[in-house]
Amino acid sequence: MERPLTQHIRPGETLSLTEYQKHGGYEGLKAALKMSPKEVQDVVKRAHLRGRGGAGFPTGLKWSFVPIGDDAPRPRYLIANGDEMEPGTFKDRLLVEGNPHQLIEGMIISAYAIQAEIGYIFLRWAYKKGEKIIRKALAEAYQAGLLGKNILGSGFDFDLYLHTSAGRYICGEETALLNSLEGKRANPRAKPPFPQTSGLFGKPTIVNNIETLCNVPHILRNGADWYKKISLSEDGGTKIFGVSGKVKKPGLWELPLGVTLKEVLEEYAGGMQDGLKFRGLLPGGASTDFLTEEHLDIKLDYAGVEKAGSRLGTGTMIVLDDKTCVVGMVLNLEHFFAQESCGWCTPCREGLPWTEKILARIEDGQGKTEDLEILEGLTKTLGPGNTFCALAPGAMEPLQSALKYYREDFERHIKEQRCPRRS
Ligand SMILES: Cc1cc2nc3c(=O)[nH]c(=O)nc-3n(C[C@H](O)[C@H](O)[C@H](O)COP(=O)(O)O)c2cc1C
Ligand code: SF4
Missing domain, CATH: 3.40.50.11540 (NADH-ubiquinone oxidoreductase 51kDa subunit)
Structure with missing residues (x-):
């Protein structure tokens, strides 16, 4: 290779x-x-x-x-x-x-x-x-x-x-x-x-x-x-792929574009740490949509990841395991994006701190049923075409996909009025 x-x-x-x-x-x-x-x-x-x-x-x-x-x-x-x-x-x-x-x-x-x-x-x-x-x-x-x-x-x-x-x-x-x-x-x-x-x-x-x-x-x-x-894809060359999160061997590897997601996770990152299960990942940095177990066989190239509903982005993946709270993870990311908004356009300047506030109250056991609808609405308001740059639409990618794939986690937080993963 x-x-x-x-x-x-x-x-x-x-x-x-x-x-x-x-x-x-x-x-x-x-x-x-x-x-x-x-x-x-x-x-x-x-x-x-x-x-x-x-x-x-x-x-x-x-x-x-x-x-x-x-x-x-x-x-x-x-x-x-x-x-x-x-x-x-x-x-x-x-x-x-x-x-x-x-x-x-x-x-x-x-x-x-x-x-x-x-x-x-x-x-x-x-x-x-x-x-x-x-x-x-x-x-x-x-x-x-x-x-x-x-x-x-x-x-x-x-x-x-x-x-x-x-x-x-x-x-x-x-x-x-x-x-x-x-x-x-x-x-x-x-x-x-x-x-x-x-x-x-x-x-x-x-x-x-x-x-x-x-x-x-x-x-x-x-x-x-x-x-x-040297590529396994229509796109030329190799890509430096990375994995962070609770895998056995987090790191960076230069691999041909078109390698499968499963191969990177299992052969290079060594699979999940003992006692933990894979739930999903952000494939190309924090501002990309989650992929889940059903996507493990996809090819990691620009078209392959897009077809699965996300983006290759920077090719550096963040893995979600079954003991980590996905609401907490998305809250953490939205905190970062809200803090880093330059404030130039209104949807991003006002919408990101609002997103963070709602997620924080859900994670804290104070969430209301209508919060999920408000969050869905924010993913549209802050989505592509409404802001000067891609920071806000990028910030919505992990949120919109978490609401799609892990909705039950959000609903349990609201129903039980606590984070189910906290003892
Ligand atoms: C909020 C934000 C942060 C970005 N940060 C980086 C960065 O750190 N490095 C980078 O190469 N591109 C970054 N980009 C993308 C750049 O705007 C640009 O697309 C890229 O540098 C072009 O290089 P490329 O064509 O070689 O990919 C960022 C985009 C956004 C919206
Ligand atoms: S979307 Fe971009 S330009 Fe608009 S406030 Fe956010 S960071 Fe600034």
Whole structure:
């Protein structure tokens, strides 16, 4: 099984520039610099690489919206989104700490493809170790002529900076990220215009997730056909899947897209801890819909998870067991989302704290029968199309699916006027 992104990463260690080069590092860049920017975009399009930040947008297609050529606006920007504050998600941290040059190489190639001259790595504020590692790797890359003016004698210039986030979940939303990077309050922007044409400081900008960018060197080095072949799905490549919750071996594994959910849970995560039963999971971080036992045979790719009624999201799963109260779990998540709402639009600013309050009273044994109807109503009011960004609709996904699959749990709380799982 091919694991291009993680095969050289060892726990607690960081690959230096020399070690990375020994394993073929920066060969993808050399190949890219011999092509035209449009050819690089085409290879990535043919590879069927889709964004790993949550929405799964085709990467090459996104790049093709950036105007390039002599008359196009300058400068153009490329941003690596490493905010990673989605609860349950910790995959980009592994890539940054284990192999920072893979990200830097991916960024130089991607910048070349859209002819960007300036790049930023937007990193979660709490990733202090990652911050140090990136600073060191950037210095190594500048010294080796891989960044700055006339990269490897190609005539292409690209400067790359590290920016640490202010520490709010909303900073990961790509347009809020742009405002934050401009020194403004991190509120999302109305779209259109899209960042590809009017992004950072009003200039064409691409924001890609760190894992997305780490795939790019391997595609350029080994070709689009190879990349499609290492997947078990229509979507190209591998995905870093993660499992947290009460399984025997929580962790992260790079696996082909299209692997089954059951295989990840049983073979890699080792199944449930002794004495506990599987009840369900959130497949792609906290802002995705629950899947249950009936979905164990689904393929983990974008279409497979969508067909089952959820989203692949970040591919990092949170498992629910039979001793954990699902009302308490959803309350915990809605507390997070309510706290992280930027307050820009009314349904989210008012609706999320209301959702949290109702869930807290149900969990506390003070719930009323009509509360479930109010919660159902809130999942619609805060759903897609009613807010500026996807934070509120994302927050409704675990709630609406919990009401669908675990309604009895909510009803028992209300009927018995207590949490049945508390002694
Ligand atoms: C509230 C919120 C938080 C987000 N946080 C992140 C994040 O931490 N990292 C990330 O890559 N994308 C995050 N996204 C998605 C980004 O807006 C954007 O779609 C993504 O960075 C695009 O990269 P990709 O095309 O490579 O997936 C978030 C979206 C929302 C609505
Ligand atoms: S949905 Fe929430 S987080 Fe997004 S813009 Fe509106 S208030 Fe802000």
